[in-house]
Amino acid sequence: MKKLFKLCLSLLLLTALIGCGGKPAETSTGEGESTDAPKSDIKVAIVLSTGGLGDKNFNDMSYDGLTQAKEEFGVEFDYIEPASASDFEAGYRQFADSGNYELIIGLAADQIDALTAVAADYPDQKFSLIDAPLEHPNVSAVSTKWQEQTFLCGVYAGLGTLSDMEKANEDNVVGVILGMDNPNLRKGVIGFMAGVRYVNPDATVLEAVVGNFNDANKGKEIAMSMYNQGADFIQHIAGASGLGVFTAAKEVDHYAFGVGGNQNAIEPDYIVATSIRNVNEMVYNEVKSIVDGTWKEGLKISGLKEDAVGYSNEFSNVTPPEEIATAIEETKAKIKSGELVICETAEELDAWVEANQYNK
Amino acid sequence: MKNEKLLNLLNSSSVLISFVSFVLAVLVSGVIMLLSGYDPLYAYSIIFEGSLGSLRAISNTLIQATPLIFTGLAFMIAKKATMINLGVEGQLYCGALVSAIVGMTPLGLPGFLHFIITLVSGVIAGALAGAFIGFLKVKFGSNEVITTTMTNFIIINFCDYLVNYPLKSEGAVAQTDSMLPETLLPKILSSYQITYAIVIAVIAAIVIKFILDQTRFGYEIKVVGLNMIAGETAGIHVKKIMMLGMSLSGSLAGLAGATHVMSVGKRFISGFSPGYGFSGISVSALASDSPLGIILAGIIFGALKTGSMYLNMSSKIPTEFVSVIQALVVIFVSAPLLIKSIIGLDRKPKGGK
Numbered sequence: 001m002k003k004l005f006k007l008c009l010s011l012l013l014l015t016a017l018i019g020c021g022g023k024p025a026e027t028s029t030g031e032g033e034s035t036d037a038p039k040s041d042i043k044v045a046i047v048l049s050t051g052g053l054g055d056k057n058f059n060d061m062s063y064d065g066l067t068q069a070k071e072e073f074g075v076e077f078d079y080i081e082p083a084s085a086s087d088f089e090a091g092y093r094q095f096a097d098s099g100n101y102e103l104i105i106g107l108a109a110d111q112i113d114a115l116t117a118v119a120a121d122y123p124d125q126k127f128s129l130i131d132a133p134l135e136h137p138n139v140s141a142v143s144t145k146w147q148e149q150t151f152l153c154g155v156y157a158g159l160g161t162l163s164d165m166e167k168a169n170e171d172n173v174v175g176v177i178l179g180m181d182n183p184n185l186r187k188g189v190i191g192f193m194a195g196v197r198y199v200n201p202d203a204t205v206l207e208a209v210v211g212n213f214n215d216a217n218k219g220k221e222i223a224m225s226m227y228n229q230g231a232d233f234i235q236h237i238a239g240a241s242g243l244g245v246f247t248a249a250k251e252v253d254h255y256a257f258g259v260g261g262n263q264n265a266i267e268p269d270y271i272v273a274t275s276i277r278n279v280n281e282m283v284y285n286e287v288k289s290i291v292d293g294t295w296k297e298g299l300k301i302s303g304l305k306e307d308a309v310g311y312s313n314e315f316s317n318v319t320p321p322e323e324i325a326t327a328i329e330e331t332k333a334k335i336k337s338g339e340l341v342i343c344e345t346a347e348e349l350d351a352w353v354e355a356n357q358y359n360k
Numbered sequence: 361m362k363n364e365k366l367l368n369l370l371n372s373s374s375v376l377i378s379f380v381s382f383v384l385a386v387l388v389s390g391v392i393m394l395l396s397g398y399d400p401l402y403a404y405s406i407i408f409e410g411s412l413g414s415l416r417a418i419s420n421t422l423i424q425a426t427p428l429i430f431t432g433l434a435f436m437i438a439k440k441a442t443m444i445n446l447g448v449e450g451q452l453y454c455g456a457l458v459s460a461i462v463g464m465t466p467l468g469l470p471g472f473l474h475f476i477i478t479l480v481s482g483v484i485a486g487a488l489a490g491a492f493i494g495f496l497k498v499k500f501g502s503n504e505v506i507t508t509t510m511t512n513f514i515i516i517n518f519c520d521y522l523v524n525y526p527l528k529s530e531g532a533v534a535q536t537d538s539m540l541p542e543t544l545l546p547k548i549l550s551s552y553q554i555t556y557a558i559v560i561a562v563i564a565a566i567v568i569k570f571i572l573d574q575t576r577f578g579y580e581i582k583v584v585g586l587n588m589i590a591g592e593t594a595g596i597h598v599k600k601i602m603m604l605g606m607s608l609s610g611s612l613a614g615l616a617g618a619t620h621v622m623s624v625g626k627r628f629i630s631g632f633s634p635g636y637g638f639s640g641i642s643v644s645a646l647a648s649d650s651p652l653g654i655i656l657a658g659i660i661f662g663a664l665k666t667g668s669m670y671l672n673m674s675s676k677i678p679t680e681f682v683s684v685i686q687a688l689v690v691i692f693v694s695a696p697l698l699i700k701s702i703i704g705l706d707r708k709p710k711g712g713k
Contacts, residue, residue, distance in 0.1 A: 045673070050631065078673045083634035086624050087669065089553055090420050094673060097416045109532040113626065121551040132532070180524070182532040211524075 043076045044069075044287055045095040046105040047088060052081040057239070057260055058279055062107060062130065065283030073291045088114035096122040103290045105283060108132055109184075115139065126295060128286040130279060138297055140289075142282050145303035146184050147191030147342040148335060150176075150235060150275045152311035152328050153257040154195015155358075157233035158203055159324045160255065160272070167254050167270070171230030175206040177222055177245055179213040179238035187344050188237045188259075188275075194342050194349060199327060199358040206231055210241040219244030227252045235259070235275065246271060255318070264315040272320065273313040282308055305336045327358060374648040377699045381692030382646065382660070384699070389685045398677045407682070410670020411663035417670070419554040423624065425662030427452070427633075429561040430616030431640025432647060432654040433568050434609045438490075439649060440572070440585045441605025447493055447508030448613045449637025450515035451486040455614025457519050458485035460621045460628035461527070463539030471542030478543040479618050486614015487607045489515065494606030498599040504606075512637075523630050534630035545623045555623035562655055564615065569651035581605055613637065642686050645693045661686060 046066060048059045059081075066077045078101075080091040088111050095104045096118055104125060106115050109132035119127050119136045127139045134141040157174040176192045178185040193205045206229060208222045219241035223234055227248060234249065235257040236242030242259060249256040249270040258264060258274035282302070289295040302308035311328065313320065320328070334340040343352035390400035411421045431448045438445035445451075459482030467474055493511065496502040520534070529537040545555040572578035583591040584601045592598050616636060625632050643661055647653030668682035692699060 080669055080672050081679070082669075083665075084631055085629040086620070086632050086634065089624070090423065090666070091669060091673075093416065093553060094410075094420070094669060097414075110535070110629065112531075112533075113538075117553075180534075184532050 041076075042073070042102045042291060043078070043100050044103045044105060044290065045101040046077060046079045046283070047091045047095070047107070047111065048079055048081045049107045049110070050082055050084060053079075058107060058131075061261055061279040062105070062283045065280030066105075066287065068280065068284050069287040069291075073287070075287055075291065077287075085110055089117055092118040092127075093121075096125045102126065103128055103287065103295070105130060105286060107279075126290070126297075128295075130282050130286070133299055135299055136297070140286065140295065140297050140300065142286065142300045142302065142308075144277055144282070144308045145191075145301060145342075146187035146309075147194065147344055148303040149277055149309035150188045150192040150237070150259075151195040151198075151335070151342050152332060153235050153273055153275045154192040154197075155199050155328055155331050156195075156273055156311075156320065156324055157192070157235065157255075157257070158196035158198065158200035159327055160320070161203060161232050162200055163321055163324065165255075165318075165321065168232045169230065169254070171232070172200070172202060173204045173206060173230040173232070175208070175223075175226035175229075175231040175234040177208050177210060177219065177226070177234060177236045177238055177242070179210050179236075179241050181209045185237050186346075190344060190346060190349060191342055192235050192275075194352060195331075197349075197353045198331070198356060201353055201357065204230075210238050213239030213241055215241045216244035216247070220248045223248035223256070224252065227254050233257065233272075237275075262312050262315060264313065268315055268317040270318075272316050272318045273311055276310040276312050278308055278310065281306075303335070304332065305338075331358070374696075375653075376703070377696050378646050378648050378653070378657075378693060380699050380703055382689055384692050384702070385685050385688035388688050389681055392684060393677070393681055398681075403671060403675070403677050403681065406671045406674055406677075407664065407667030409667075410674075411667035416552065417666065419549070419552045420666040420669075421659060421663045422558045423554055423662070424665045425658040426557045426561045426623075427616045427620050427636040428639055428643045428661050429558075429565060429655055429658035430612050430619070431636050432643030432658055433565060433640075433651060434612035434616070434637075435640040436644040436647070436649045436651070436654060437568060437581075437612065438605055438609035439644065441581050441602050441609075442585050442588060443494070443497065443504050443602060443606055443609070445490070445493070445508055445606065445609045445613075446505055446641075447489070447511055447637075448609070448616075448640050449633065449635065450508070450512035451489040451610045451613035452617040452620075452633060452637050453515050453519050454489040454610075455482035455486035455617030456621045456625070456632065457522065457617070457628050458482050458614075459618035460536050460539060460625070463543035463622065464537045464627065466540065474540070475543050478539070478622065479615075482618025482621075483611045483614045486617065487611035490610015490613065491603060491607040493610070494603040497606070498603055519628070520630050523628055527628075529627070536628045538627050539621065543622065544626060545619065553624070557619040557623040560615070560619055561658070564612065565651045565655045568612075572651065577601075577604065613640075639686070642690045645690050648693065 051059050053059050069075045082088055082091050092114055095101055104127050106129045112132055112134050115129055119139050123138055129141040131143055133143055160168055161172055161174050174196055176189050178189055196203050196205050206226050210219050219238055223245040226234055232254045234245055236245040237259050245256050246267045250267055255272050256270055258271050260277050263274045264271045343349055393400040393403055411417055434448045435445055459478050462481045463478040493504055493507050496507050497504045523536055524534045527536045529535055545557050548554050580596045580601050583596055584598050588598055621628055643654055643657045647657035664682045668679040671677055672679045
């Protein structure tokens with residue numbers, strides 16, 4: 001009988017659970033009606049990428065950008081962490097359907113399909129896609145100039161390998177390692193190469209592909225082989241595979257550059273600088289444009305000038321020699337003013353190096 | 361007394377065990393949530409609202425349920441034929457990849473024919489992958505648990521290689537080109553994501569029930585599953601049944617992959633499956649291997665999954681709790697004696713008083 005009582009109790013609890021299913025629905029739709037109210041009532045949503053929160057990279061940076069917007073404008077935000085690419089569309093639809101959100105933000109190129117399908121069904125909903133190009137009437141797609149992101153580290157490497165910095169060697173060789181061979185990262189490689197040869201036209205830039213973004217061991221092996229070939233500075237654009245590059249740098253006592261969020265603190269004695277990409281800034285700016293009413297659809301490509309990408313040696317224990325620091329500052333100013341425009345493709349590179357030289 | 365009669369009746373069809381297991385799993389997860397400092401009542405109400413509270417929610421639930429029904433059937437049919445098919449995930453990948461390739465290639469055929477070929481090729485791919493495991497088992501006595509687990513790695517990584525290199529479409533994402541519009545499953549409602557894939561899933565479940573209950577093949581599978589030696593003595597070709605069972609299982613997994621790329625993905629995307637194949641095990645367990653029960657179990661797990669996304673969006677409660685519920689269901693279902701002792705069915709009617 002006791003057991004039967006337990007069963008009845010659990011049934012009762014279950015019905016109780018089902019019974020209160022309706023309640024939150026009312027509250028959430030209640031909030032949704034105030035879309036035109038003062039600024040602090042604005043709600044935005046984000047469909048994160050499959051890595052999810054806690055990746056210390058893309059997703060966490062986006063979250064930081066939203067947190068910043070929340071603190072400054074009182075904007076509320078909700079997020080979804082899709083389990084796989086199959087859930088993107090459902091996530092977008094869930095947000096769009098509720099009608100509560102002024103702006104729905106998406107991340108990265110693998111959401112293009114889902115967003116294209118959903119944006120067409122909700123022509124009045126504003127969408128922002130971060131770090132991928134998409135031309136659609138109600139979508140603002142923000143991407144960055146990869147070539148500007150890595151250029152300044154290239155300048156650092158180009159001058160550094162000639163300098164008498166402690167861990168630099170005699171050879172005029174540097175390297176760049178990319179995670180996967182895709183068009184975006186390819187532009188990053190060109191940017192780095194252009195940066196190196198802008199200040200050091202005779203330098204050899206080694207290049208290699210890891211094949212994925214989460215194989216730190218392979219990243220390390222490739223870096224080791226580059227260091228053995230005489231490289232003393234390596235830029236990685238390889239996500240978590242790049243962590244292996246740092247390990248290799250430490251082992252052979254040479255330098256490396258980080259990428260994305262500021263990675264200098266990981267190995268502050270070996271990582272001299274990071275090619276920064278401020279995903280948080282991009283997300284923040286999109287929300288800001290909603291708040292001040294300047295949000296516009298269309299493709300936006302931002303670079304150094306907009307602070308979407310940049311260079312930072314903060315948190316690194318290595319201080320660059322005076323002339324390198326000056327060169328970087330001067331070059332940065334030139335790119336920001338539009339005086340120096342960096343090439344994007346391998347075909348343009350040689351001609352570009354001919355035409356643009358730091359000492360000219 | 362009446363209650364106990366009812367309980368015994370329910371027990372005979374093992375519906376009760378599944379039901380009690382599910383309730384227990386929900387309760388225990390609730391306790392875990394409470395201990396972690398979240399409000400379980402709020403969480404469950406959000407999950408309920410997000411999965412069944414609106415037409416959109418129901419549509420999302422059915423989308424999530426579709427692959428689970430297929431993979432649940434796939435795991436179940438292999439189990440009936442005495443095989444533990446942990447390779448459903450890999451077979452699903454085979455079906456998805458082959459369908460996506462056939463679907464994206466212009467064949468110069470009439471649209472409907474191309475559509476059929478796209479679907480069928482995925483099924484065949486899955487069936488072959490399943491048959492291969494069956495072959496290893498029958499011919500060499502390889503343990504299918506090991507061979508399926510290992511072939512999963514090979515298949516999934518090979519698919520990843522293909523979409524990263526030879527089949528990669530333009531751009532930054534590891535995926536194939538888009539499939540042609542005529543090879544996609546039509547939508548049931550416009551501006552909703554739901555397609556006729558769910559109808560195919562339900563039909564598949566009914567067909568499987570028919571095969572098991574009404575055909576000689578189904579009868580033989582059951583006999584082999586119950587007592588292999590008795591089956592052999594009775595003149596049933598056990599090895600053939602195992603091969604066929606595995607192929608049927610694989611073809612259902614292939615159908616899961618094919619319908620998924622033809623409705624949700626519209627192309628093969630690297631990492632498209634969050635483990636549909638493995639969730640099939642839970643689905644089949646909750647349904648206690650009944651084909652029609654699998655439809656219901658698939659919808660329940662689909663609802664949990666959809667509800668968890670809604671939970672994700674409207675609260676800070678981690679969605680991993682839904683995986684906890686799913687895991688607890690399997691644990692409870694696979695411990696029928698525990699459930700029976702909890703609800704008092706292990707005692708004689710009089711002793712229970």
